[in-house]
Structure formats: C-alpha cells, structure tokens
Amino acid sequence: MRVKRYVVDSMPDALQKIRNDLGKDAVIINTKEVRTGGFLGMFTKKKIEVIAAMDQAASGPSGKPADPPSSSRQSAQPQASLSAVATTAKPLVAAAYGAQAGHAPQAVQPAMTQASREEKLSLAFPEVPDVFPETPAPAASPLPIAPFQRSQAAGMIRAKEDMLLDEIKQMKDMMLKLSLRQGEVEEQHPSLQRYERRLLEQEVDPLLVDELMAVAAEEAVREEAELTEEFVRHSLEKQLLAILAGDGVKSIAADTRIAHFVGPTGVGKTTTIAKLAAEQVLKHQRKVGFITSDTYRIAAVEQLKTYGTILNVPLEVVFSPLDLNRAFENLKDCDLIFMDTAGRNFRNEMYVSELNALLRSGGKSETFLVLSLTTKYKDIKAITSNFNKFKLDKVLFTKLDETDSYGAIPNIIREFGLQPSYVANGQSVPDDIRVLQEKQIIDLILEDREP
Structure with missing residues (x-):
C-alpha cells in the first residue's frame, strides 16, 4: 500500500494531486485543518492536510495505476482488500506523517472534521468509481466517522479558534502595559x-x-x-x-460626644483643639468641654486652660485612665468634649499603648490623628502605621502654610484608608483651620509654581 500526505489550500486541489499521483483507485484516509507560517503563533494560514492511500495490488508492475478490475474480480476480492486497508492504514499513515513532518510518528487525527467535506468530495470528483461496490455502505469507507465524532471535532476547532483570539487580545493588552512601564x-x-x-x-x-x-x-x-x-x-x-x-463626613459629626486627638510631639494638637472648639461654640452653639492628659509638657495645661477661659469652656485634667470617670462625670452636661492627649514617641509601643487606654468614653466618639506636613513622609508613614494599630477614624493635617510639599496627603489617605477631615494653615485661633478641600490640595500638588 502506498500512502502520501498532502497539505493544500482546498479539497479540489487535493483531489487533483491524489488522482495524478495515486490514480483514481486511491482512498482518502484522513483529513484535518492545520496552520502554517506566521510569527509567534500569529498570522498563520489555514491549510488542509489530506492523507491518501492506494493498494499496490491495484497498481501495475511499473507502479502506475492499473486498469479498473473486472466485475468478477471485484466480487471475489472486496472483503480482502477492505480488510487490508483497515488493518494497515493507521500505522502507514502514522509513519508517512512522521517521515514528512520530520518527527516521530504520532497518532492519526480523526478523519473528516466536517460532514460537508464528504459532499465536496463527491461533487468535485464524481468520476471516481466505488472501489468496493458490493460492500455494504457502513463498511465501504475506511475509518468511518460517526456523526457525533464530526460534531465533536468541529466543536474542538471552534474552541481552539476562540482560545487563539483570547490569547491575541491578552497579548495586545500585555504589550500596551509593557510599553507604558518601559x-x-x-x-x-x-x-x-x-x-x-x-x-x-x-x-x-x-x-x-x-x-x-x-x-x-x-x-x-x-x-x-x-x-x-x-x-x-x-x-x-x-x-x-x-x-x-473619602466616603464619610469630614468634619466632626453632629452626634459625636467625645473627640480624641492623638499624634506625635510638636504637631499642634492643643492649638488645633482650640480652633475646633471655637468653631463649635461660635458657629454651632454647642456646649463644649476640655479634657487634657498632657501633664508631661511644661505649661501644656495652662495653654489649654487659657483657651478655655476665653471661650468659657470647662477643663478637666486627668493623670491616669482612672481619672477619666471623674472627668466625664464633671462634664456630663457638655454636648461635645475635646480630649487633648500628650504627644508620644511613636516608636515606643508602650507609650502608644498607654495612650490607647485613655481613648475610651461613655458615648459616640471619634479619634483624629494629627499629622504635620513639615514631617518627612517616611516618618509620617511610620507614625500612622503605629497609631493605626488602635482605633483611628480621621486624619487631620497641620502646618499647611509651612511647607511646599503636599504629596503626603494622598499617600496616607490611600494607603491607610483614613477619612480626611481638616487642614490647619496657621496659628490664628479660630480662623486658620478648615475642612479639607480636595480641589485646593490637588491644585497645590499639580501646579508648578516657579520660584
């Protein structure tokens, strides 16, 4: 048996070559779609691979096809020829495929991936006689394909095409991102x-x-x-x-009873409290009280007491968490209590933990982290990371007027998910504080001001 493999553009081309090379008694063993050419798996062309075979018994001594067998020989030998084709076709096809492709023989793919190709074969090559006219139809074609096999093969081809399109799209997106990064x-x-x-x-x-x-x-x-x-x-x-x-209220909420202010040393917590207390008293007519635990800094209590005297706001001093109950009881008639805490070394977790013991109250509370924009961003990040181990609700930035660098604001808000609240831009009480305005901060960041 002679077996040849053809890679052609269409079935009519294959039929013409098979007829010229093997004669009209040749039998098509297998067909499938293949892709050739292209670059990196793209821009390939569809081809059709056809495996054809011819029984050498039907050829003359010269190797060319002999005359068609007589009816008596056809009736005597069809079953034997069919058996020979069926038993030898698969290994011969595999050997021919491996020899022509330049690699080891592989399993033969299922023949005829689409049912319409059989109709194309009969229309394009009508003069080819039936090799085994007396054989029943199911046994007449070597390696017959059931309809469900054709459907399964067609589905596999469509799935591969969809997969290829997805890979091309992903490659385009990846190339765009790489080009941006580079x-x-x-x-x-x-x-x-x-x-x-x-x-x-x-x-x-x-x-x-x-x-x-x-x-x-x-x-x-x-x-x-x-x-x-x-x-x-x-x-x-x-x-x-x-x-x-952000996604919340920036200012002090209307139902907040205790407002805690925490942060490192020297960021302006006491002055900030005085500004906000003046706003609550003069603008919102709320009764305000002060609690301070800053007994470490010289004159810290006197500073807040002076602001309290000006605003007619009572002040309670606590030396430990045990004094909190007494302070809250004395200020029970106040609508809003501002609690000033001592500045702590943010690198000392014991100090920060002691501070956390003071952050308890008998009603709704908010804790404001006070940060100075004159601090290096590396230190601001470390400060926020240490204080964020406890309950923090909002972040407040001071000394906006003392710096030309404002990138720490979006950095901290984005990384730690804190709600922005106020920005302070001077020492004047109560004027130099306001709710953070996004447009103003964005303009400060993006505008290139020449010296």
Missing part, C-alpha cells in the same frame, strides 16, 4: 514627563505616581485622544479627587 509613551509625550516629575517633587509615592501615569496614558489610548498637558492634568485631577474625597 516609558515608551512617556518618551513620546513630554506632558507625562512633566507631571510625573511634578508629582515626585511633591513626594507622592513613586508607586502611586506610576499608577496615575499609566491610567492617564490608558485613557488616552482608549479615548483615542492626544496626550496634551490639559488631558493629562484632567485625568490626574479625577484620580486624585477619587482618593481625597
């Missing part, structure tokens, strides 16, 4: 470089900067817009606004 877009668009440099100068976390720049570039690609400075700024404003907005 700076290809930034090199082409100086506006991205300008804002990236500005954000880094503002001490915005480099990881956050990369994320902001990548989103801006992806928006430009998605919207097919030019990466102008105006477009980049608009994208950065939207992203920073989402970070700074």
